[in-house]
Amino acid sequence: MNALDNRRFIIVTGKGGVGKTTVCAALAVHLAHKNKRVLVAMCNAKERLSAMLGSDLIGADVSSVAQNVWAVNMDPERAVEDYGLMTLKSRTVFKLLFDNKYVRTFFSAVPGLHEWAMLGKAWWHTTEAGDLGGLKYDTVILDAPATGHGLDMLRVPKVIVDVVPPGLLRRDAERAWTMFQNPKECAVVLVTLPEEMPTTETIELAAALGELNLPIAQIVVNGVLPPLFSRTEREALEAFAAAPGAEPLPGDAAILAGKHRATRERVQAESLHRLSKELPIAPSFLPLLFEDAANPAAIRELAKRVG
Numbered sequence: 001m002n003a004l005d006n007r008r009f010i011i012v013t014g015k016g017g018v019g020k021t022t023v024c025a026a027l028a029v030h031l032a033h034k035n036k037r038v039l040v041a042m043c044n045a046k047e048r049l050s051a052m053l054g055s056d057l058i059g060a061d062v063s064s065v066a067q068n069v070w071a072v073n074m075d076p077e078r079a080v081e082d083y084g085l086m087t088l089k090s091r092t093v094f095k096l097l098f099d100n101k102y103v104r105t106f107f108s109a110v111p112g113l114h115e116w117a118m119l120g121k122a123w124w125h126t127t128e129a130g131d132l133g134g135l136k137y138d139t140v141i142l143d144a145p146a147t148g149h150g151l152d153m154l155r156v157p158k159v160i161v162d163v164v165p166p167g168l169l170r171r172d173a174e175r176a177w178t179m180f181q182n183p184k185e186c187a188v189v190l191v192t193l194p195e196e197m198p199t200t201e202t203i204e205l206a207a208a209l210g211e212l213n214l215p216i217a218q219i220v221v222n223g224v225l226p227p228l229f230s231r232t233e234r235e236a237l238e239a240f241a242a243a244p245g246a247e248p249l250p251g252d253a254a255i256l257a258g259k260h261r262a263t264r265e266r267v268q269a270e271s272l273h274r275l276s277k278e279l280p281i282a283p284s285f286l287p288l289l290f291e292d293a294a295n296p297a298a299i300r301e302l303a304k305r306v307g
């Protein structure tokens, strides 16, 4: 993933459950090995990153989770508060405004506000100053929500830029939106599986991101199986069917297992073919590990592959 090594902001998205957080963890470890200071920002996620990195649970405050890696699990309400505090610059004024039940209810009902608060907070961390004056993080990785919600979130700054009158809110949204569209600073990583539905969804998502002019830098096909069979062998196995009423033979179970694998390999080959044909950049692959990947050793293994 050399293309990602110097980006300030990396947005990881894709269908639910395809391995977005796994890819965030692997990328963070990869970049940390290159001496980059990385922040992984999750969007109110069911927190699994700590298991992947072997750290304490990750909450709504930024915490250090590994050498050169920090993480935060953003809480939308907290993010709105943080944002309000940042723009109003005074806790007293903020409390006067936000401790009012009606004001709170009003803000909760503003469409896109929570999404923007989280996306805006993640972006703001790319501008955050460190103790020694320079930037605190070299890269912020956003573990974005799955497809539809992810797209909704990414559309909010554009809507703000298009419709909100000039002012503080629009100023930040404009800065963020300019950065998101700049391929030298921002990269969108799409994660998918070599299966039919995720493939279709990824092709549609890539088109929608293209319309938003967001730079897709990498398509990661996760959970790729090493092919065991040639195309002819696959066809022979898939055509296998025991004769009706025949006595089961000792080899049947093995052949059925082979048939199942042949089908997965065919679907994988078809998915990879469609992805290569229909997307603007060639996909890269992460192997399916035998055991669940939610542990530091597996993430280190995957980090070598993303690099």
Ligand SMILES: Nc1ncnc2c1ncn2[C@@H]1O[C@H](COP(=O)(O)OP(=O)(O)OP(=O)(O)O)[C@@H](O)[C@H]1O
Binding pocket: 015, 016, 017, 018, 019, 020, 021, 022, 023, 045, 048, 146, 222, 223, 224, 286, 287, 288, 289, 290, 291, 292, 293, 294, 295
């Ligand atoms: N290459 C892999 N090999 C083995 N297991 C994997 C691999 N990639 C991901 N997994 C496992 O699959 C599960 C889902 O992965 P992950 O949590 O990264 O998906 P996600 O896209 O972030 O899901 P969600 O949409 O719920 O946030 C996890 O248990 C993870 O450890």
Ligand SMILES: [Mg+2]
Binding pocket: 020, 021, 022, 045, 143
């Ligand atoms: Mg996740």
